[in-house]
Amino acid sequence: MAFEGLSERMQSIMRKLRGKGKVTEADVKEAMREVRLALLEADVNFRVVRDFVNRVKERVVGQEVMRSLTPGQQVIKVVNEELTQLMGGERSKLNQALRSPTVIMMVGLQGTGKTTSSGKLARYFQKQNRRTLLVAGDVYRPAAIRQLEVLGESLDTPVFSLGDQESPVVIARRGVEKAREEGFDYVIIDTAGRLHIDEEMMGELRKIREQVSPDEILLVVDAMTGQDAVNVAESFNQQLGLTGVVLTKLDGDTRGGAALSVKAVTDCPIKFVGTGEKTDALEPFFPDRMASRILGMGDVLTLIEKAQSAVDQEKARDLERKMRTLTFTFDDFLDQLQQVRKMGPLEDMLSMLPDVGQMKGLKNVQVDEKQLVRVEAIIRSMTPQEKSHPEILNASRRKRIARGSGTTVQDVNRLIKQFNDMKKMMKQFTQMAKGKKKKKRGGFRFPFMS
Amino acid sequence: MSFFQKLKESVQQKTETVTQKFMTGLSKTSHNFVSAISDLFSRTNRIDEDLYEELEEILIGADVGVKTTIDLVERLREEVKARKIKEPAELKSLLSEVISEILKRNEQEQHLRLNEDGLTVILFVGVNGVGKTTTIGKLAHRFKNEGKKVILAAGDTFRAGAIEQLETWGQRIGVDVIRHQAGSDPAAVIYDGIHAARSRKADILLCDTAGRLQNKVNLMEELKKVHRVVQRESPGAPHDVLLVLDATTGQNALVQARQFGQAVNVSGIVLTKLDGTAKGGMVIAINHELNLPVKLVGLGEKADDLQDFDSDQFLHALFRDMIEAEEGNS
Known part of the structure; x- marks a missing residue:
């Protein structure tokens, strides 16, 4: 790829600064030029970039940095702080109606993902045991209603539709009435995509707003949007008064500068981000984490949270004890494997770790999930006795396991060897820990154990 | 004959309705882009670094992209030197000429096969x-x-x-x-x-x-x-x-x-939803950096708003305010 990612680019700038004992004004100027280019290449609007760079430069060139002991670190800190600030400071939540239902209106350009996001939001509420009514207000695009209906079916969520002959204003009003009568917690009104400069279509949105007085008007923005993001957001905001933004397709390799621009010009918080094709792939937006990710500090917080929700603490402690006493079995191995897999695809996890981008070999690594499935199959084909006493695995047992798991004897052998190596390593670690009193006990730990 | 005149003549030989489609579809882009450039060139009376830098920002603002913008402005600098241009106003047609060079690069590949x-x-x-x-x-x-x-x-x-x-x-x-x-x-x-x-x-x-x-x-x-x-x-x-x-x-x-x-x-690009505001710069970047022809452009919602891309039509629609202004002067 010709362009480096924003985070890679920032990292190389920051690496230059990091080692320095003293940062000169020329250094700062050079760094800021790189920051400027990196942000522009990431599609941050040029006006927003100008302001940002000036603000950072002021703070950096001012005494703040020069006097500090590690100026390089200080510059990184300022850039990070300003970036977080630009993206909205703290996480922002959805507005709630005093009396149910809470009415949410989805608006945006064509093809940004309004309908998909509506479905994802319904799923998000469903997980909190809230009932949602989806309202099919896109009567223009062929089969848009059908798309929402299919989504609704898959989520077991009702969809309100009056076909494509009724006006969206009427559909929205009747949908909200129905939700009120039937005691829904949320109503999500999907609207047709439209250009922000289309007077007539924007007028329609204003009419819907008057009719249903929504608690949230969410602008759905494609994370890949270029310089126009500013104009789009500004104009939707002026005409409708947005309350928030949903940033979609963030699972692509775009650098997502649109996020910065939109926030900067509308002052509307980004409330959710879409991170995948499945209906579960909608996450709350955390500005500080996004800033850290851009700066290449990794999204460690999200990773920790995922680990916490997936790893059973009790089991982890148990495992640690087993490792120390060297009674680690294939059962434990399998357990471990499943806990890791619960945290989501390994690739996702890798991308959240800091500096992985720099590790050669890891950069474009495609984690072979199939390999994990194979390992699981092998272990599951063992008898309980074999699992707890791997030493009894002789040739005929191995052959049986291979047949049972649909793998080859070589695969089974490889796994047993890996398992034994791991045990050996643990033994060394524990002995080391025993030998040297200074070292904390339980020398060997999995990275996700607390 | 100035480059603007050439453009105008080329477009006059084409179908009226197509010209109209390009003009309507690109009207917002043209308005933003050209007014920013006109403003820049009439505000300054010297061709200097500040002018180039501002021009860079305008181009980037139209999604021309950082690399293409830098190359484009570099080309402009060379031409300014070679032709000994002193007046910022002369840059108008020069800029469109330089962009045209890029757009014409993949012209023979432009039609659907x-x-x-x-x-x-x-x-x-x-x-x-x-x-x-x-x-x-x-x-x-x-x-x-x-x-x-x-x-x-x-x-x-x-x-x-x-x-x-x-x-x-x-x-x-x-x-x-x-x-x-x-x-x-x-x-x-x-x-x-x-x-x-x-x-x-x-x-x-x-x-x-x-x-x-x-x-x-x-x-x-x-x-x-x-x-x-x-x-x-x-x-x-x-x-x-x-x-x-x-x-x-x-x-x-x-x-x-x-x-x-x-x-x-x-083998080619279809560029949709071109009828917005700050769009179209991508056409230049794709031709310049990828050598891929843009074959079709979507200039509106209607079925016949999908048109074959035509670099002369595109530039004419983009710079038409300037072209008309030049005519008024001469």
Whole structure:
């Protein structure tokens, strides 16, 4: 790829600064030029970039940095702080109606993902045991209603539709009435995509707003949007008064500068981000984490949270004890494997770790999930006795396991060897820990154990 | 004769309605872009670094992209030196001339590759939400009006409602749609499409595919398979692999073009939703950095708003305020 990612680019700038004992004004100027280019290449609007760079430069060139002991670190800190600030400071939540239902209106350009996001939001509420009514207000695009209906079916969520002959204003009003009568917690009104400069279509949105007085008007923005993001957001905001933004397709390799621009010009918080094709792939937006990710500090917080929700603490402690006493079995191995897999695809996890981008070999690594499935199959084909006493695995047992798991004897052998190596390593670690009193006990730990 | 005059004459020989479409579709872009440039060139009376820097910002603001912008301004500098230009006002037509050079680079590749004696297969690819299905609908409409027999293959079996969307288009314009169930193998749909097109003696088969982000390895592999199936089942096909890009997209468009290009050998670009505000700069960047021709542009919502790209029309529509102003002066 010709362009480096924003985070890679920032990292190389920051690496230059990091080692320095003293940062000169020329250094700062050079760094800021790189920051400027990196942000522009990431599609941050040029006006927003100008302001940002000036603000950072002021703070950096001012005494703040020069006097500090590690100026390089200080510059990184300022850039990070300003970036977080630009993206909205703290996480922002959805507005709630005093009396149910809470009415949410989805608006945006064509093809940004309004309908998909509506479905994802319904799923998000469903997980909190809230009932949602989806309202099919896109009567223009062929089969848009059908798309929402299919989504609704898959989520077991009702969809309100009056076909494509009724006006969206009427559909929205009747949908909200129905939700009120039937005691829904949320109503999500999907609207047709439209250009922000289309007077007539924007007028329609204003009419819907008057009719249903929504608690949230969410602008759905494609994370890949270029310089126009500013104009789009500004104009939707002026005409409708947005309350928030949903940033979609963030699972692509775009650098997502649109996020910065939109926030900067509308002052509307980004409330959710879409991170995948499945209906579960909608996450709350955390500005500080996004800033850290851009700066290449990794999204460690999200990773920790995922680990916490997936790893059973009790089991982890148990495992640690087993490792120390060297009674680690294939059962434990399998357990471990499943806990890791619960945290989501390994690739996702890798991308959240800091500096992985720099590790050669890891950069474009495609984690072979199939390999994990194979390992699981092998272990599951063992008898309980074999699992707890791997030493009894002789040739005929191995052959049986291979047949049972649909793998080859070589695969089974490889796994047993890996398992034994791991045990050996643990033994060394524990002995080391025993030998040297200074070292904390339980020398060997999995990275996700607390 | 100035470059502006040449442009005007070239455009005058073309169809009035097409010129009108380009002018309406690009009116907002033209207004923003040209007024910023006019303002810059009339405000300053010297050609210096500040002017170049501001020009860079205007170009980047129109999504021309950082690299292309820097190269473009570099070219401008060379020409200014070579032609000993002193007045900022002279930069107007020079700028459009330099842009024209880039746009003309892939001109001979610009037309759709139609197979005159047999079936033409066109494969449409792109990320989610760029307008692949809509483009297919509009293009089918156009071919149908030209008296060709068109068949559509509903290869987007993933997105909810995508098959129905294509079917609705099929009904509207009266062409057959080959479809399977939602969730089925897209390669199988395309396979059936090719065989149906052949047995029904169709002239053109337009193949829809599901939107996919270019960094999803598995989905890209699926697309490669579709491409292989087309190659195998119909020698010489696909005659065109068109990457559909949303004109609202920023720098990621280049990444998309590169990745899709590697996967399925993209032969041209369809740029949709060009009728916005700060758009169109991408056309320049794609020609400059990727050497891919832009074959079709979407200039509005109506079926006949999908037009063959024409660099003279494009530049004329973009710079028309300046062209008219120049005429008024002389």
